Amino acid sequence: MSEQQESVVALYDPGEIGREEHNRADRFVIGVGNIVAWLFPILVVAICAQVVLRSAGHNQAWLDDLQWWLYGIAVLTGVAYAVTTNSHVRVDILFDNYSPERKARIDIFGLVWLFLPFVILCWDMTLHYAISSVSAWERSDSPNGLHNLWILKILMNLCFILMGVAAWAAYVRLLRRLTRPARWRRLLYAFPSTMYLVNLAVYYALWWGTRLSLPVEVDDREVTKQPIFGTWDVGSQEIPFTILISLALTLLLIGVFWLRDRASGE
Known part of the structure; x- marks a missing residue:
């Protein structure tokens, strides 16, 4: 055209x-x-x-x-x-x-x-x-x-x-x-979006897992006060554990797709 x-x-x-x-x-x-x-x-x-x-x-x-x-x-x-x-x-x-x-x-x-x-x-x-x-x-x-x-x-x-x-x-x-849009490239080049989605999935999975493990009478606001929702202090910075877990899972996900795409020749 x-x-x-x-x-x-x-x-x-x-x-x-x-x-x-x-x-x-x-x-x-x-x-x-x-x-x-x-x-x-x-x-x-x-x-x-x-x-x-x-x-x-x-x-x-x-x-x-x-x-x-x-x-x-x-x-x-x-x-x-x-x-x-x-x-x-x-x-x-x-x-x-x-x-x-x-x-x-x-x-x-x-x-x-x-x-x-x-x-x-x-x-x-x-x-x-x-x-x-x-x-x-x-x-x-x-x-x-x-x-x-x-x-x-x-x-x-x-x-x-x-x-x-x-x-x-x-x-x-x-x-x-x-370039060839292999799956690992799609995830890596869109890293902020990929990690954000992974972080949401991790957060909600941990929230619901913690909520279901607590007694029914416990208020929902108490869920995020559990240790898994704590932070890791790095100098003056506080990094939530959920962010660290999400980062590790995102890198793992990209690595898994890299291996799979490499094995398939992509």
Whole structure:
């Protein structure tokens, strides 16, 4: 596809640009994005209807809630779509003049050293929001608003999973332009994201293991006061044991995949 053709295609379907490089995860994100994009016409109708009804003295709180629901889900999904299609806004004057290899390196750094750790953090935070919302059976503040607010909280959490899938798929695709994306390379070159995920898995595994080993009457806040959640003092620094365990497991995981990939000739 020529540069002129890409410019035309980008106006009506960015998901078709670079399709030959896309993997299954890329196509999944694009498919979800294309479906969710239909929420925007519904959002426009909801906004216009609320403006007319409010002007006529018939304010509908559920329409206000609906706007937030639609806008939130559509925008969060749009972030994942933009990452996959590289259709986000770049505020720089240097990137366009770089070589394809340098562009790939910059994008890889941005994706798995900056963006993906942030996405994982947001996923972890919204997971707690979703669980709390479901536990409290959270409802709208308005009597005639949209209730079952926990549905929105769950969808927000799922959107961050979609962003993570989009970021990782784009990272693997970019890595393929530079080298063979063996599994150990994927994990090593994305070390901050890899270790962050391992750390979350370690923390939750230890938390639940400790929680289940304690008497039922013990408060949940006492779990993190157990020795396994202590710290190792290095000079003036305190390094949590969970971080040290996660670091060791991350390096072990990369080493195992290095041996397996080496044995398979990758």
